[in-house]
Amino acid sequence: GYTDIFSREICRLAAENPKIVAVTAAMPDGTGLKRFSKEYPDRFFDVGIAEGCAVSMAAGMAKQGLKPVAAIYSSFLQRAYDMLIHDTSLQRLHLVLGVDRAGIVGNDGDTHNGCFDISYLSSVPYMRILCPASFAELRAMLRKAVLELSGPVALRYPRGGEGAYQDCHPEPVTVLREGNDLTILTYGIVINDVLQAADLLAQQGISVEVVKLAQVAPLELAPVLASLHKTGRLLAVEDVCAAN
Secondary structure (H helix, E strand, C coil): CHHHHHHHHHHHHHHHCCCEEEEECCCCCCCCCHHHHHHCHHHEEECCCCHHHHHHHHHHHHHCCCEEEEEEEHHHHHHHHHHHHHHHHHHCCCCEEEEECCECCHHHCHHHCECCHHHHHHCCCCCEEECCCCHHHHHHHHHHHHHCCCCCEEEECCCCCCCCCCCCCCCCEEEEECCCCEEEEEEHHHHHHHHHHHHHHHHCCCCEEEEEECEEECCCHHHHHHHHHHHCCEEECCCCCCCC
16 A cells, blocks of 8 residues: 555665655554664664654754654644644754555544644645655655655655556646536545546536646645636545534
8 A cells, every 4th residue: 555655665765865764653563664664773763652752853853964754644643733833844844754644544443534634734834745646656756755855845645555546647736637617626545536526527518627736735826726717616625524
């Protein structure tokens, strides 16, 4: 699944760059960093069940010139909100967050559903949020996040495997399907449901334009607005909590 892809790719990157270190909070198995811990034991750090400490320590490593990658479940990263703001983002330090279990997690249970990270990470200053929708996009985005980007970067990926969409469009905004009647905007693996819905609507004579976000924040509005002006209708689809 996505966690396995993350595990293999971070080891690959570490072989290329000795400054890459990995941090987790008592979840080396769940986040896939156990492989990293065996291949690079001197560059792996497990702080125990203390997500705030994981983020603040990783920020200190970034301050000293290392390239830290902190892999933490979405639902547990909430505990580090203060450190994300004060220790990391306000100093614009380059910390890459592997936000595992983003979205609905199924058998992991309600407490593990990653339905809040888009909301709280979007409020963190200078935070960039990347949302791969396929294994290929996860590989491409992780490489870019670690080796090319600056500042804080959150890379959110789901539990489990990929769906029918297996292409690679890591650019911030991509129009995957042209249409005239309605724009459907989404990100991550929800793209699989949206493409299926577009096919069903096409059978009813409704032409849907599908726009996929690989970068949720900061949002590049121009392509989205261009599609909205074209179709006149916009529907955003995401797996988050409903507001009552």
